[in-house]
Amino acid sequence: MLYNFDEIIDRRNTGSLKWHYSDDTIALWVADMDFRAAQPILKTIEQVGQHGVLGYTKPTAALYESIINWHGNRYGLALDKQHILFSPGVIPSLVLMMRIFTEVGDAVLVNDPIYAPFMTKVGDNGRQLILSALKEGEGRYQLDLADIEAKIVAHKVKLFLLCNPHNPGGRVWTVDELESLLLICKKHDVAIVSDEIHQDLTLSGHEFIPFLGLAKDYEHKVVSITSMTKTFNVAGIKGSMIFAKDEALIEKISQQQRLSDEHDLNLFAYEVMRSAYEQGDEWLAQALTYIEANINLVCDFLAQHLPDIRVMRPEASYLIWLDCSAYDQDDQTLYDQLRAARVELSAGIQYGNEGQFKMRLNVACPQALLIEGLNRIHAAFNDIKS
Secondary structure (H helix, E strand, O other): OOOOOOOOOOOOOOOOOOOOOOOOOEEOOOOOOOOOOOHHHHHHHHHHHHHOOOOOOOOOHHHHHHHHHHHHHHHOOOOOHHHEEEEOOHHHHHHHHHHHHOOOOOEEEEEEOOOOHHHHHHHHOOOEEEEEEOEEEOOEEEOOHHHHHHHHHHHOEEEEEEEOOOOOOOOOOOHHHHHHHHHHHHHOOOEEEEEOOOHHHEOOOOOOOOHHHHOOOOHHHEEEEEOOOOOOOOOOOOOEEEEOOOHHHHHHHHHHHHHHOOOOOOHHHHHHHHHHHHHOHHHHHHHHHHHHHHHHHHHHHHHHHOOOOEEEOOOEOOEEEEEOHHHOOOHHHHHHHHHHOOEEOEEHHHHOHHHOOEEEEEOOOOHHHHHHHHHHHHHHHHOOOO
């Protein structure tokens, strides 16, 4: 079927985190889409409700098969049922992995900039946060492998938290980059946890590589975590997966999950996940086409009207990283100026020191909303002297 991504659905006064305003502010910030979910998913939710009995549930053989087929067919990642564990979310999984691979006081390495919970959860759980700044070149981020290794050695790092595809920069790390990182971590006995929640939002011309597929002789130290929630815009239905292939590691993760009873999802999450992976590919293909058109629109608009803003074009996701440093304003002033113009972006400084003077823009919305948001951004920056 043909989906209508131009449809504007009013999300105000629904408990929406994204659209929490009491005025007509345009929300271009937190990473969820303003698109209606795929029809097979909505039909599945309706069918579950109509059944009438919402009792205890467990993952079915059909669910496991849908996950295995999706990741095998799209990415060549060979999974068996025993390699798949369930978790209420990617961030709880990150915390769980810190407990698996580190002790209180151990050093955990992440890149800068990075999705904020990568940093905050390290400190919240008594680990030592070590940052390695990404290098910027040719309009995209690159891993500073020399700095990563130096930090690992200097701080006796036990765990590296990788974001692939990267949030907020939108990089899809190449095979060469990932293999180089793997070699460094193997050399120094560092575990790697790869957050791959944006994997299915990889854009044309780029190829997503699952990290676990590269770790054939290091599987006891590598875990991937992912979810259907970003892919299919169902973040309100919590649920994610942990992929691991080493038998002893799987048992250790399972045991840790049992301690906190965090190994089950609810009935709707299981069924939505199965439905999405079985029947959601048509919706996803159309959504990505629409998102790429919106990315082009933003790049063209800013080049014409606000050329001093440097745009990091994403290789995955619907999030665009904007460098506003030419305007010589502090981060709070930039954010406040946009909010005064009744448009909200994500302030880059929350993603680390390298996010200073930057903003993250979400383009996964109907084009009419995006154009209105861009016009308000234009007005806000016109009031700032570059």
